[in-house]
Amino acid sequence: xxxxxxEGNVTATRKHPSLNGWRLILCQPISAAGKPEGVPQVAIDPxxxxxxxxxxxxxxxxxxxxxxxxxxxxxxxxxVGLVDEKEAA
Amino acid sequence: xxxxxxEGNVTATRKHPSLNGWRLILCQPISAAGKPEGVPQVAIDPxxxxxxxxxxxxxxxxxxxxxxxxxxxxxxxxxVGLVDEKEAA
Amino acid sequence: xxxxxxEGNVTATRKHPSLNGWRLILCQPISAAGKPEGVPQVAIDPxxxxxxxxxxxxxxxxxxxxxxxxxxxxxxxxxVGLVDEKEAA
Amino acid sequence: xxxxxxEGNVTATRKHPSLNGWRLILCQPISAAGKPEGVPQVAIDPxxxxxxxxxxxxxxxxxxxxxxxxxxxxxxxxxVGLVDEKEAA
Amino acid sequence: xxxxxxEGNVTATRKHPSLNGWRLILCQPISAAGKPEGVPQVAIDPxxxxxxxxxxxxxxxxxxxxxxxxxxxxxxxxxVGLVDEKEAA
Numbered sequence: 443x444x445x446x447x448x449e450g451n452v453t454a455t456r457k458h459p460s461l462n463g464w465r466l467i468l469c470q471p472i473s474a475a476g477k478p479e480g481v482p483q484v485a486i487d488p489x490x491x492x493x494x495x496x497x498x499x500x501x502x503x504x505x506x507x508x509x510x511x512x513x514x515x516x517x518x519x520x521x522v523g524l525v526d527e528k529e530a531a
Numbered sequence: 532x533x534x535x536x537x538e539g540n541v542t543a544t545r546k547h548p549s550l551n552g553w554r555l556i557l558c559q560p561i562s563a564a565g566k567p568e569g570v571p572q573v574a575i576d577p578x579x580x581x582x583x584x585x586x587x588x589x590x591x592x593x594x595x596x597x598x599x600x601x602x603x604x605x606x607x608x609x610x611v612g613l614v615d616e617k618e619a620a
Numbered sequence: 621x622x623x624x625x626x627e628g629n630v631t632a633t634r635k636h637p638s639l640n641g642w643r644l645i646l647c648q649p650i651s652a653a654g655k656p657e658g659v660p661q662v663a664i665d666p667x668x669x670x671x672x673x674x675x676x677x678x679x680x681x682x683x684x685x686x687x688x689x690x691x692x693x694x695x696x697x698x699x700v701g702l703v704d705e706k707e708a709a
Numbered sequence: 710x711x712x713x714x715x716e717g718n719v720t721a722t723r724k725h726p727s728l729n730g731w732r733l734i735l736c737q738p739i740s741a742a743g744k745p746e747g748v749p750q751v752a753i754d755p756x757x758x759x760x761x762x763x764x765x766x767x768x769x770x771x772x773x774x775x776x777x778x779x780x781x782x783x784x785x786x787x788x789v790g791l792v793d794e795k796e797a798a
Numbered sequence: 799x800x801x802x803x804x805e806g807n808v809t810a811t812r813k814h815p816s817l818n819g820w821r822l823i824l825c826q827p828i829s830a831a832g833k834p835e836g837v838p839q840v841a842i843d844p845x846x847x848x849x850x851x852x853x854x855x856x857x858x859x860x861x862x863x864x865x866x867x868x869x870x871x872x873x874x875x876x877x878v879g880l881v882d883e884k885e886a887a
Contacts, residue, residue: 443662443697445630445646449563452534454587456578457612458594466587466612468534468563473660474627474646480659481569482562484532484587489634498632498644498662500694502681503591505636508692514597516589516611519532522694523635523644538741541712543765545756546790547772555765555790557712557741570747571740573710573765592769603775605767605789608710621840621875623808623824651838652805652824658837667812676810676822676840678872680859683814686870700872701813701822716830719801721854723845724879725861733854733879735801735830748836749829751799751854770858781864783856783878786799 443500443522444471444483448491452484460515467491467521469499485519486510498523532589532611533560533572537580541573549604556580556610558588574608575599587612621678621700622649622661626669630662638693645669645699647677663697664688676701710767710789711738711750715758719751727782734758734788736766752786753777765790799856799878800827800839804847808840816871823847823877825855841875842866854879 446469454466465487471480485499488509499519500506506517535558543555554576560569574588577598588608589595595606624647632644643665649658663677666687677697678684684695713736721733732754738747752766755776766786767773773784802825810822821843827836841855844865855875856862862873 443644443694444659445662452587452612453615454612455615457587461612466532470562471659473648481533481560484534498630498635500696502685502694502696503593504681504685505692505694507591507593514594516532516591516594516609518589518591520694523630523632523639526631526633541765541790542793543790544793546765550790555710559740570711570738573712592771596771603772605710605769605772605787607767607769621822621872622837623840649837651826676808676813678814678874680863680872680874682859682863683870683872698872701808701810701817704809704811719854719879720882721879722882724854728879733799737829748800748827751801770860774858774860781861783799783858783861783876785856785858 443498446471446497446499448493448495448497449482450493458516460510460512460517464510469497483519485521486517487521489521489524491521491524496525497521498525532587535560535586535588537582537584537586538571539582547605549599549601549606553599558586572608574610575606576610578610578613580610580613585614586610587614621676624649624675624677626671626673626675627660628671636694638688638690638695642688647675661697663699664695665699667699667702669699669702674703675699676703710765713738713764713766715760715762715764716749717760725783727777727779727784731777736764750786752788753784754788756788756791758788758791763792764788765792799854802827802853802855804849804851804853805838806849814872816866816868816873820866825853839875841877842873843877845877845880847877847880852881853877854881
């Protein structure tokens with residue numbers, strides 16, 4: 443899993459049918475200090491994350507396919523947690 | 532999934548038979564601002580993306596193999612959505 | 621597996637249920653000399669690693685899912701060893 | 710899949726038995742413009758690629774294991790296409 | 799697979815039981831010219847690689863789990879070949 447910050451939505455009218463009805467969120471991986479680290483990922487979001495919120499994202503394709511309920515889905519990254527605002531380091 | 536921009540086609544007469552008949556698209560992952568991020572990927576394209584179009588690509592090998600209908604296919608990256616031109620951030 | 625240094629905890633009240641009860645540790649991959657290398661990962665921790673401790677982390681989703689006892693879990697990275705303080709190079 | 714350029718062979722007398730008889734090719738991922746991008750990969754080569762030739766490589770371990778005919782093989786990257794010299798962008 | 803150079807051992811008294819009895823080797827991926835490329839990986843070593851030796855490493859978790867004989871093992875990277883000293887480019 444990666445710590446990431448929500449950068450916005452991606453809308454795609456034409457897409458794999460398993461992605462219909464899911465919010466697609468552009469997530470920038472970050473360090474503990476909030477510095478961008480590596481390539482932004484587009485994740486499905488079952489949690490309703492807000493813009494600029496810190497989230498946990500996972501690249502586990504098996505779990506993402508189970509979440510969308512479609513074994514043929516290309517979904518791979520998923521928001522799996524919303525980071526609490528005041529966390530102890 | 533990654534947000535990416537179509538950079539062109541790749542043509543390979545000699546290739547794995549499961550790739551015959553598929554367009555092979557060179558996709559540059561980008562940030563929300565359109566900046567290149569990380570290594571370009573060659574993806575199969577069931578959607579007919581145009582040059583310089585923004586797309587969503589997925590690295591899910593299982594879904595790609597199901598798309599080409601060949602469990603022995605080395606296909607792994609696939610274009611899974613065409614990003615709408617005017618998206619809300 | 622990667623050699624990494626513990627950078628802190630991540631707390632997320634709202635998260636995938638399979639992650640409940642697990643410590644989520646932000647781990648910075650490092651070189652033999654301790655230099656940061658690549659993107660920090662959030663790993664589950666069955667070993668009780670301390671802050672700034674050097675650890676081994678693995679990205680094996682299958683093993684992580686077995687550790688949490690939930691085949692639908694998005695857990696993927698796990699702390700799989702605590703590095704001894706005085707190691708022979 | 711990645712677009713890559715052949716950088717040379719790697720010879721290893723002592724290796725996993727499933728790799729016996731396969732050419733092991735060091736492949737540098739490149740952009741459309743031929744610029745090196747990311748980490749060089751060692752791939753098995755069923756196509757007979759030449760030095761400095763542009764190729765497509767795939768990281769699909771399942772397909773590579775099927776190619777070598779050994780489910781226990783650690784082979785993961787494979788050359789899956791030879792890029793035509795004069796391609797349309 | 800990656801071409802890599804052995805940078806040293808990692809010793810971890812407390813670790814996943816499937817790793818007991820295995821040498822854990824810190825491997826720096828390198829280019830054909832020997833330049834470091836990307837993040838160092840900790841690999842299990844069934845071949846007895848020496849310090850600074852060039853090796854082939856694979857990230858295939860399935861093969862690594864079969865090597866250690868434990869389907870629940872988090873082992874993922876493995877040394878799968880020792881590169882010959884005088885190789886033809």
